[in-house]
Amino acid sequence: MHGDLKEIRAALNLRVLDVCERLLPHGRLIAGQWESCNPRVAGDDRKLPALKVRVHGGEPGAWQDWRNGRDGYAGDIIGLVGYLNGTDTKGALAWARDFLGLRSMSREERRAMRFAAEAQAKKREQKAAQDRLKKRRRARELFSSIPLQAGPAGAAYRHAVAYFAARHMPLHQVPALNEENFCFSAATEWWRGATYRTEPDGRRMKTVPGPSFPAVHSAMRQWNGEISACHVTFLDPVEAAKAPVQPAKLMFGEAQGAVIEVAMGPAWAPFWDCEEPHPLIIGEGIESVGPLAIAVPEARVWAAGSLSGMRHAPVHLPCISEVFVARDNNTGNAQAQKQLDAALEALEAAGKPLNVMASHVGDDFNDLADDDEGE
Known part of the structure; x- marks a missing residue:
């Protein structure tokens, strides 16, 4: 036509x-x-x-x-x-x-x-493939390039432990915590606060870096265990709380298809190296599923980082027997509800039994933990 x-x-x-x-x-x-x-x-x-x-x-x-x-x-x-x-x-x-x-x-x-x-289309396809590999490599570098003081004896580690405890996720209480997926940094640049200039050839050059904060670095892994993205939670330098920036959580790399495994469940083996089937609990954020990782030790627990990330999670793996989606309530947020519906449809297509669970208090299960603590 x-x-x-x-x-x-x-x-x-x-x-x-x-x-x-x-x-x-x-x-x-x-x-x-x-x-x-x-x-x-x-x-x-x-x-x-x-x-x-x-x-x-x-x-x-x-x-x-x-x-x-x-x-x-x-x-x-x-x-x-x-x-x-x-x-x-x-x-x-x-x-x-x-x-x-x-x-x-x-x-x-x-x-x-x-x-x-x-x-240009051919050039774009070649560059996209190169960029994907480069982003994955830089994501692995971001996850692994943690200062030495981030070890268990360091201040960065203690600060992060205090933060998780304040979010109802004391790390020592998480059964089968996948420690391979968490690192702690004394100072990570909040790159969204950086200043850039555009060069004549179109490249963006950083002129002033963003502010630095203590941070939790979490590995986001593909179905085969490859780290393709790094999730960073920026922390307040003094309080056991998020840093005073928006957003206080950023992801770098290729997050689609990747998840953060918080707990490995009764198999005590990471999802990329296990075929023993057990239930999976999956939600958006680490803190929103953290209390569930403690309360439901018989389940593997993942954080997808976002609703769109949940949509592409590798729930087809043999170590997953059924899927429980720990949804945020997102009251009054029609955009989030549409994204959740799309994620549920995609997860259901994997052919595993699918269930949805939601907190009856607040927005997520962390709010429920807050309410229980206040009683």
Whole structure:
């Protein structure tokens, strides 16, 4: 129906950052995605940006807005242009032709543009593969490059132990704690607070590092035990609490498909080296499943880091007999509910018995522990 749709999509993908700056001028580039409020939804500018468009490190132009719409708006760059302009595919292509200057291009210029898009796509695929390997390597370095004072006798270790105890997860009370997955740092840079400049060739160079805090480094592992991402919880330098920054938890690397194994269950063996089947409890955060790791020693316990991470967790492994999802209540958060529904659907597809458990107090099982402690 639209003979030049493929050509226009490829050309827009080459200029996805320009498209974002034109149609979403109040957004900003964060971790390879253009994050913005949704200009078509009244009042959305008063909330944290939920509309995200992939610019680097994936399929350019892929976008999603879970907060708005029945199933969350999502699509490619043509769909984004159409949505933000309030039009259909025909209208989106008309806008794109003007944006790209196609109407004034000669046949030779259009052919050159098409060849450039094809070459860029191949280059992008090669770079994406290289970037994945580089991010995984840097994630392993981040997890392992902990100062010596982080050992059991060090102040960083004692501070982290106090933090977990305050979150109803005394480490010495966790049966079959997978100690391989936790390290403690006296000073880790909160990299979201760093200042960067953009070089003429497009590279971002750090000019001022972010502030440093004590931190817990947690290994996020793929189905085979490979560390592909590092989850960092930044701690207050004095109190047994999170650092006074937002967000106080960051993930670096390739988190999709990876989980943090908190407890190994009655098998006392990590999931990548075990075939003895036992129940699994999986939730978003380490602290939200921590009390369950103590209360339910007959289950393996994982933290996925996020709802989207839970969706890709390797529950197909033979060491998992059934799955219990320790969900956060997320009262009034329609975006989180949609993401939870998608995660449950994906987990169910693994063919294991699936159950959902939720705290009847507060948002998660840590809040329940708070309530029990207060009685």
